[in-house]
Amino acid sequence: MTSHWGGRWSEDGWTARIWAPDASEVGLVLRGQSHAMTREQDGFWSASAPAQPGDGYLFRVDGQDLPDPASRLQSGDVHAPSLVTGPADHAWQVPWQGRDWAEAVIYELHLGTFTPQGTLAAATEKLAGLADLGITAIEIMPVGQWSGDRGWGYDGVLPYALHPAYGSPDDLRRLVDHAHSLGLMVILDLVMNHFGPDGAYLHHAAPRFFDEGRHTPWGAAIDFSQPAVREYWIQCAEYWIGEFRLDGLRLDAVHQITGPGADEFMRQFAQRLHAVDPARAIHLIVEDERNEPDLRENGFDATWNDDFHHAVHCRLTGESDSYYASFSHDPVGDLCLALGRGHIEEGQPRPGRDTPRGRPCGHLPPTTFVNSTQTHDQVGNRARGERLLSLADPEGVRVAYALLLVAPYIPMIFMGEERGATTPFLFFADYTGDLAEAVRKGRAAEFAGIASLGSQVPDPLSPETFQRSKLDWDDDKARNWLDLTRRALSFRADHVVPLLKSGRSAPADVTRHGTASLSATWHFHAGTLDLWLSLGEVEPDLKPPQDTAFTLGRIGLDPFALSVTTRPR
Missing domain, CATH: 3.20.20.80 (Glycosidases)
Incomplete structure (x- = not known):
C-alpha cells in the first residue's frame, strides 16, 4: 500500500503522515497537544487522532516543530501551523468532460x-x-x-x-x-x-x-x-x-x-x-x-x-x-x-x-x-x-x-x-x-x-x-x-x-523568399493551410492560390504582412 503524505480522512478518523526516514523521534502536535507517531517500514511516520476541520497541527521532528510539507491549508504564513481540512463539499454546477x-x-x-x-x-x-x-x-x-x-x-x-x-x-x-x-x-x-x-x-x-x-x-x-x-x-x-x-x-x-x-x-x-x-x-x-x-x-x-x-x-x-x-x-x-x-x-x-x-x-x-x-x-x-x-x-x-x-x-x-x-x-x-x-x-x-x-x-x-x-x-x-x-x-x-483534428497527411512545405519573407503550406487529411509572411523588408508580392476556400485576409502594412488561407482536399 502506498503511504500518503499529510492528513487524510478514513473510516477510522483522521491520520497524519510525514516522511522522515532518518529521524529518531517524530510527534504530531494537534491543537497544542502532542501525540506520538509510529515509524513505518518505508520511512513514514503516522498518527491517528481526534480532529476537526480547522484544527491547527505541526510535526515535531527531532525536537523541531514544522508545518506539514503536504499542508493543504495554512493558519498563516509558511512557518505557521497547518490546518486540518475536511472533505470538499463544493456543489459543482457544470458537467464537464474537458476539451480536445x-x-x-x-x-x-x-x-x-x-x-x-x-x-x-x-x-x-x-x-x-x-x-x-x-x-x-x-x-x-x-x-x-x-x-x-x-x-x-x-x-x-x-x-x-x-x-x-x-x-x-x-x-x-x-x-x-x-x-x-x-x-x-x-x-x-x-x-x-x-x-x-x-x-x-x-x-x-x-x-x-x-x-x-x-x-x-x-x-x-x-x-x-x-x-x-x-x-x-x-x-x-x-x-x-x-x-x-x-x-x-x-x-x-x-x-x-x-x-x-x-x-x-x-x-x-x-x-x-x-x-x-x-x-x-x-x-x-x-x-x-x-x-x-x-x-x-x-x-x-x-x-x-x-x-x-x-x-x-x-x-x-x-x-x-x-x-x-x-x-x-x-x-x-x-x-x-x-x-x-x-x-x-x-x-x-x-x-x-x-x-x-x-x-x-x-x-x-x-x-x-x-x-x-x-x-x-x-x-x-x-x-x-x-x-x-x-x-x-x-x-x-x-x-x-x-x-x-x-x-x-x-x-x-x-x-x-x-x-x-x-x-x-x-x-x-x-x-x-x-x-x-x-x-x-x-x-x-x-x-x-x-x-x-x-x-x-x-x-x-x-x-x-x-x-x-x-x-x-x-x-x-x-x-x-x-x-x-x-x-x-x-x-x-x-x-x-478542423484541419488539426483531421490529422497531418504529409510534412509541411516552407519556402523562404528573399531575406525576410516566407511561405508555408501544411498538409492535413481535410485540406491545406497556406500562409505568407513578411517580417521587416519589402519582398516580392506573394499571391494566394486561386482555389482558396477561406481566407483571413492580409494583416499588417509593408514591410510587415501576413496572409492565411485554407483549401479543401
Missing part, C-alpha cells in the same frame, strides 16, 4: 497582477471576456504557498497549499466551475524541480528528499530515486486535478528533473494523472530545454517551444545576448524551421552554441508544440520587464502575434498581449531581512554587465514594482488589438482546428 487538445488557445496569467485586486474572485469576473475573444484555456502561474504575499510562485515551499493572498480553495473551485461554464479549460503551472529559499522544512524533516551531489540553479537537486519523493509530487498533482477539477498541468523546467528514477517518475506521473478521472480529458504540458521528442510516448501532450519565440524575438528586436545568441544569426531561416518542424534546434551544430541540443522532432503533430511570442519568463526575466511592444516595431509585433494565433501549433498568449499591453511584467518578491537583501543584490548583479540597462534595476522587493506589473484594463486603448485577437481566433476555430 487541438482546440487549445492558452492564456497564461499571474493571479496577483492579472486584475487590480489580484484575487481568484476578481480573475473569475474577467473570464467571460477571454472566452468571448476565442481563448479556450487559462494557464495559471504557480499557486503553491510561498513566503510573503507577492511573488511569481516559482519559489513555493508548500506546493499542496493555495497561496492565501489569492483567496480560498473554494474561490479556486468557483473559478474553475465558471471557466467550464464558458468552455474554458483551466491548467495549473506546477513546480517540482526545487523549493523556495524560505520555509522549505523538508530539508530538516527528510534530508534524503534531496541529492546534495547534484545541484540545479536553485540549490540541491530533488532525489527522484526515492519512492516517497515520487509519491510526494504525484499525490500533489492528483490533489490539484482531483479536488479542483483542473484540466491539466504545465510542469516547470522538467530538464532539472534528472538523475536516477527521473524517467520512471515522469512515466508514472503521466499514468497516474490520466487515471484521476478517466471520464475527463487531462492535458500535460512540459517546459523542457532539451528539445527531446519522446514526450508523447510517455503520456504528455505538448512542450513549451521557446525556439519559436526566440526566432521571432531576434528578428523583431535584433537582440543577441545570452540564450538569444544561437538564434540571432538567421532568425528568418530559423522561423522557417520552426514553422516546418516545431523545434529549431534538433541536434545540429549551430553558431553561438558550443554543444548541440535536441533531436529530430519533425514527425510529431503540430499540437505537440506550445508556441508563444511572449511569456512570463521572456518578459519578466528582463531587468525592466519590457513587453515586445516596447522593444520592436509595433506593426511587426502585430504580424508576429497574428502568426502565433493562426499557425497550426498550440498558441499561448501572455496576459495582456491580447490587448496590446505595454505595462511591464517585472520580477517581484516579498522577503524580509537578509534574504531580501540577498535577492535585491543578486538581481542587480545579474544585469550589471549590460551597459544599455544603466545602473538602475527595479527593486524586486518594493511593493511599487509589483503594482507596476498589474494589467491596464482600458478597453478603449486596446480596441484594435482585441479586434485582431477575436478575428484571428475565429478563423482558427472555424478553419484551422
Whole structure:
C-alpha cells in the first residue's frame, strides 16, 4: 500500500503522515497537544487522532516543530501551523468532460497582477471576456504557498497549499466551475524541480528528499530515486486535478528533473494523472530545454517551444545576448524551421552554441508544440520587464502575434498581449531581512554587465514594482488589438482546428523568399493551410492560390504582412 503524505480522512478518523526516514523521534502536535507517531517500514511516520476541520497541527521532528510539507491549508504564513481540512463539499454546477487538445488557445496569467485586486474572485469576473475573444484555456502561474504575499510562485515551499493572498480553495473551485461554464479549460503551472529559499522544512524533516551531489540553479537537486519523493509530487498533482477539477498541468523546467528514477517518475506521473478521472480529458504540458521528442510516448501532450519565440524575438528586436545568441544569426531561416518542424534546434551544430541540443522532432503533430511570442519568463526575466511592444516595431509585433494565433501549433498568449499591453511584467518578491537583501543584490548583479540597462534595476522587493506589473484594463486603448485577437481566433476555430483534428497527411512545405519573407503550406487529411509572411523588408508580392476556400485576409502594412488561407482536399 502506498503511504500518503499529510492528513487524510478514513473510516477510522483522521491520520497524519510525514516522511522522515532518518529521524529518531517524530510527534504530531494537534491543537497544542502532542501525540506520538509510529515509524513505518518505508520511512513514514503516522498518527491517528481526534480532529476537526480547522484544527491547527505541526510535526515535531527531532525536537523541531514544522508545518506539514503536504499542508493543504495554512493558519498563516509558511512557518505557521497547518490546518486540518475536511472533505470538499463544493456543489459543482457544470458537467464537464474537458476539451480536445487541438482546440487549445492558452492564456497564461499571474493571479496577483492579472486584475487590480489580484484575487481568484476578481480573475473569475474577467473570464467571460477571454472566452468571448476565442481563448479556450487559462494557464495559471504557480499557486503553491510561498513566503510573503507577492511573488511569481516559482519559489513555493508548500506546493499542496493555495497561496492565501489569492483567496480560498473554494474561490479556486468557483473559478474553475465558471471557466467550464464558458468552455474554458483551466491548467495549473506546477513546480517540482526545487523549493523556495524560505520555509522549505523538508530539508530538516527528510534530508534524503534531496541529492546534495547534484545541484540545479536553485540549490540541491530533488532525489527522484526515492519512492516517497515520487509519491510526494504525484499525490500533489492528483490533489490539484482531483479536488479542483483542473484540466491539466504545465510542469516547470522538467530538464532539472534528472538523475536516477527521473524517467520512471515522469512515466508514472503521466499514468497516474490520466487515471484521476478517466471520464475527463487531462492535458500535460512540459517546459523542457532539451528539445527531446519522446514526450508523447510517455503520456504528455505538448512542450513549451521557446525556439519559436526566440526566432521571432531576434528578428523583431535584433537582440543577441545570452540564450538569444544561437538564434540571432538567421532568425528568418530559423522561423522557417520552426514553422516546418516545431523545434529549431534538433541536434545540429549551430553558431553561438558550443554543444548541440535536441533531436529530430519533425514527425510529431503540430499540437505537440506550445508556441508563444511572449511569456512570463521572456518578459519578466528582463531587468525592466519590457513587453515586445516596447522593444520592436509595433506593426511587426502585430504580424508576429497574428502568426502565433493562426499557425497550426498550440498558441499561448501572455496576459495582456491580447490587448496590446505595454505595462511591464517585472520580477517581484516579498522577503524580509537578509534574504531580501540577498535577492535585491543578486538581481542587480545579474544585469550589471549590460551597459544599455544603466545602473538602475527595479527593486524586486518594493511593493511599487509589483503594482507596476498589474494589467491596464482600458478597453478603449486596446480596441484594435482585441479586434485582431477575436478575428484571428475565429478563423482558427472555424478553419484551422478542423484541419488539426483531421490529422497531418504529409510534412509541411516552407519556402523562404528573399531575406525576410516566407511561405508555408501544411498538409492535413481535410485540406491545406497556406500562409505568407513578411517580417521587416519589402519582398516580392506573394499571391494566394486561386482555389482558396477561406481566407483571413492580409494583416499588417509593408514591410510587415501576413496572409492565411485554407483549401479543401
